[in-house]
Amino acid sequence: MLFNSFQFLLFFPAVTIVFFALPHRFRWIWLLAASCYFYMALIPIYILILLLTIVVDYFAGILIERSPHPKKRFYLVLSLFTNIGILGFFKYYDFFVENINQLLGAMGSGADIPLLHILLPVGLSFHTFQAMSYTIEIYRGNQRAERHFGIYALYVMFYPQLVAGPIERPQNIIHQLKEKKVLRYENVSAGLKQMLWGLFKKVVIADRLAVIVDQVYNQPGEQSSYSLFVAAILFAFQIYCDFSGYSDIALGSARVMGYTLMENFRTPFLSKSVSELWRRWHISLSTWFNDYLYTPFVMNRRDWGKIAVVGGLLLTFAISGLWHGAAWTYVIYGMLHGFAIAVEFLTKKTRKKITGLFPGSFNIIICTLLTFLFFVFTLIFFRATDFAHAADIIGGIFSFEGGRGIIGPEVKPGYLFVSACLLAIFALVDPVMDQLVKDKIRIRHSLGSQLTYAFIFVLLILFGHFSHSSFIYFQF
Secondary structure, eight states, X not given: OOTTSHHHHHHHHHHHHHHHHSOHHHHHHHHHHHHHHHHHTTOGGGHHHHHHHHHHHHHHHHHHHHSOHHHHHHHHHHHHHHHHHHHIIIIIHHHHHHHHHHHHHHTTOOOOOOOOOOOOOTTHHHHHHHHHHHHHHHHHTSSOOOOOHHHHHHHHHOXXXXXXXXXXXXXXXXXXXXXXXXXXXXXXXXXXXXXXHHHHIIIIIIHHHHHHHHHHHHSGGGSOHHHHHHHHHHHHHHHHHHHHHHHHHHHXXXXXXXXXXXXXXXOGGGOSSHHHHHHHSSHHHHHHHIIIIIHHHHHHTGGGTHHHHHHHHHHHHHHHHHHHOSSHHHHHHHHHHHHHHHHHHHTHHHHHHHHTTSOHHHHHHHHHHHHHHHHHHHXXXXXXXXXXXXXXXXXXXXXXXXXXXXXXXXXXXXXXHHHHHHHHHXXXXXXXXXXXXXXXXXXXXXXXXXXXXXXXXXXXXXXXXOSOOOOGGGGO
């Protein structure tokens, strides 16, 4: 089910109203049933995959907690193998087989392993990582195994963050699922406002920009250098508004019921370095990789010195890139970020000396601009269908040649003008709105708050693209 669909417009209030109408002891049953329905609205049969991993991890968690150390590791490995195995089969089977077939062909072998063309279950990467964090935290002694099967199933299935995160940790969410939630005006008000802002980012900004970006990326050879460069920048805003919009709706819908999910975005385009960018962008994923891959790798090889840090960064971001999709372009996307952060780490003292020669405000502007442009460049690999497509985009940008431009049969001048105005409004108010919807700042007068959200609602109705287009990260 899509957050930007009419179906969800009916689903959300119905689930919330019944949730608060039910006695506390029955609420987990209702939320679990609603979450199952939410997921099955896409491809019903794939809920069996979720059920399998839930059963395995539920019993693995209990066995890990009560077993002596050698057996703890065995049950953890069993749990991780099941989760990674299912993810690998559905998401990476064809990718690896294609590469093996190419290698066999280059060696002169006539063997050809058949492809399965399996349809990837929606959100598989997200709930797989959330399930893995549960057994890992039990193994580390940071979390008690959950004996209530329904509560654990709800931890994995909780509908607001089931499909595209944030990737929660058991320490944050499981205890909340047991607490009695009381209907509070402040939770309802704050949650609905955050959902409104998230929906605005999705249907007014992301989906409008998608029309322009798709036009350019689908026919890069017919575009001017300028239009390709603009489209690359617009895609950065598109994916940010698409994904952070989803996160806002997820956090807001949970907040209405009294649940607090972890923050997933923190105005990433204000970052002054690539390492800072990843402390602000997809926070639940970056912290997951930091806690479960990067830090253990570096700590186990700390006698390597700086090589351990650089190796850990490159390994982590290569796997992070592959997590995003089964294609080498995603690996390159991740490796570019890993390499950039490694360079930042190795040149920290030198950069500090250079920036000391210039005024602080100048450094902030230049560093922020360079970080943003680097991110825009890496997203070309993220958006491109393959290396050849990425090369066409990059080559076209640096050719400095004219072309048809971004005005085409699907993109009219009026549409461009309105989209540019809306994007400008968004860029100006996003840092403030990000703080506002998270209650980090407050509008002093209630009338001002009401007018602000009324204005957002009017823009949503007038300029929203209500085409029920899927969220970009649903494919992961």
